[in-house]
Amino acid sequence: MQTAIAFILIFGMLVFFHELGHFLFAKRAGILVREFAIGMGPKIYGKTHGETMYTIRLLPIGGYVRMAGEDMDGTELQPGYRIGLIVNEDNIVKKIIFNQNNKQLPDLLFLEVERADLEKDLFVEGYDEEERLVRYQVARDCVLVENGRELVIAPHDRQFNAKTVGQRAMTIFAGPLFNFILAFVIYLVIGLIHGVPTYEPIITEVVENDPAAQAGMLAGDKVTAINGQVVEKWQDLAAIVQDHPNEDIKVTVDRNGQSVNLNMTVKEVQQQDGEKYGQIGVRYESPREFNPLKAVVYGAQETYNMTVKIFELLGMLITGKFTIDALSGPVGIYKATEQVAQYGIMNLMNWAAMLSINLGIMNLLPLPALDGGRLLFFGFEALRGKPIDRQKEGIVHFVGIVLLMILMVVVTWNDIQRFFF
Template identity: 90%
Template sequence: MQTAIAFILIFGMLVFFHELGHFLFAKRAGIMVREFAIGMGPKIYGKTHGETIYTIRLLPIGGYVRMAGEDMDGTELQPGYRVGLIVDEDNVVKKIIFNQNNKQLPDLLFLEIEHADLEKELFVEGYDEEEKLIRYNVARDCILVENGRETLIAPYDRQFNAKTVGQRAMTIFAGPLFNFILAFVIYLLIGLFHGVPTYEPIITEVVENDPAAQAGMLAGDRVVGIDGQVVEKWQDLAAIVQDHPGEDITVTVERNGQQVNLNMTVKEIKQDGEKYGQIGVKYESPREFNPLKAVVYGAQETYSMTVRIFELLGMLITGKFTIDALSGPVGIYKATEQVAQYGFINLMNWAAMLSINLGIMNLLPLPALDGGRLLFFGFEAVRGKPIDRQKEGLVHFVGIVLLMILMVVVTWNDIQRFFF
């Protein structure tokens, strides 16, 4: 149960910040946001505030920001439609009602539509009960009511496609950007409240009967050099040892203000066909509490993890990893279960890594992902005009289908790996 709660909270946080990026920059560009959704599938909660409905949906596998002008968003009033109008004192239409029992609304002004434009010119024109042709201006905040469901109209200048390439691109890019910002904030908070690791090469524990113990190394020793190479950080120590499996080395440590040379033979470890060295020490970095260093730590950790994920992605592209190495929601859930056993800080580090991973994956130039949409914006900027919307929509639809197939394959691999 705790794992399920941790998974839902972490995944919900990642999706929330991703969609928050889209939402804030859409608002900044003047785009009407119809829905801000966390989760997919059936709605289990919804609250309308202003022109946006905020929803939580059943399946915790994503989220979306639905903007005006996307995915056949507009409602078109065709000639011959019979509608009811509610107008203000200036005869400006505030509400248009259609596909509803007119007998329940006796006070409406009825109109048989002849012409209508609810995007640019904002008017409706048609025949009233006396067969007289009348034209009404439509308010920018006019509400359409269809079968009891209310929808705010979206004037063209409030629609996504009406904005400049730069505004649209920034709105889409902001989702992945906020995932990187979230990761930075998590690392920053870890640095502020848990301390910034100094990575000083001070031995925390020596494993009995391993090379370090046999050579006389003690907990608290500070390694200052190996075979004449200066060791300043723990990473220096680990790298040198790993690169010398089976070899004799001299480790210089500082103990009680004096330097002591320890001779040992590095243990050879084989894993996945590779050899690396080990001397049998355990390490936990000392930490310091410094707000400025916490900011630097947050930036460094975000950058380092970003580089690491790109390296892993490169291995996948070059075939060093296969699709079997990928994990979907099931694999992430199981990994979260394992990480949660090691405490809250490790769980937060895991959340930061997942946030960066989500940001990078969404920036890949693949159809249906944010990166794919940015690619089309790039083509539009070069050509000076947008690519045909239907063709672009078809490409994204094919991309969604392929991504769903990949998700099914990855999820099946996860199920086989963990449950069979």
């Protein structure tokens, strides 16, 4: 139960912030947002506020922000339609009702449509009950009611495709951007609550019978140099030791204010891939300091470092050092969350930050149906000076969605076999 709650909270937070980026920048550009959804598939909860419906959907495989003009969400009033109108005191149409029993609404003005434009000129023209040709102006926030379903009209200037390339690109880019911002905030909170690691090379524990213990190293010793090379951070110590397997080294430590020289032979350790590295047998936990300014720097550094690591892993996947079997889907992430949750809230927060960066990077890949694929099309549009044919672009994205769904099924099946069989 604890794992399920942790998974739902982390998943919900990552998707929420990603879609929040799209949502806020769409609003900033003046785009009408029809739906803000967490999850995919059947709706399990929905509430309309203003012109946007906020929904939670059944399948935890993503989310979306549905914007006016991105799909066929408009309704055309064809000649011959019989509609009912609700107008305000200025005789401007606020609601248009059709395809339902209008007799239950006696205050309607009935009209048989002759012409209508609900995108640019915003009017409806037709014959009233007395067979007179009349014309009404339509409000920009007019609501269409069809078979009981309400839909706010989308004037052309409020549609996604009517915006500039820059506005559309920023709206799409904002999703991954907010994932990086979320990761930064999580690392910042970790730094504020748990302290910022100083990485001072102070030994936490010495392993019995290993080279460091045999040379006389003690817990609390601060390593200042190895073979005369100055050591400032734990990373310096680890790098030097790992690069000298089966070699003699002289380690200088600060012990209670006194300098002590220790001679030891680095132990050689072999990895599964055959690569060898050095080890002296010490354990380390970095000292931490509580400083708000350093916490901000720590947040930025950790976000950058994790981004680099994920790109390195992605490069290994492209070059074949990793196979598709190494990928994890929702099942694998759930199982990993279960393991991480056992080590406390800070480890869970680190895990959430890593997943957020990973989600941001994956969405920026120039693949159809992903944010990066859409940004690629915007780049082509900027270079050409005109948009790519919408139908052709739609086909490319549709193929991309199908391929991503196939990949998701394969990865999920691999996860199920790995963890349950």
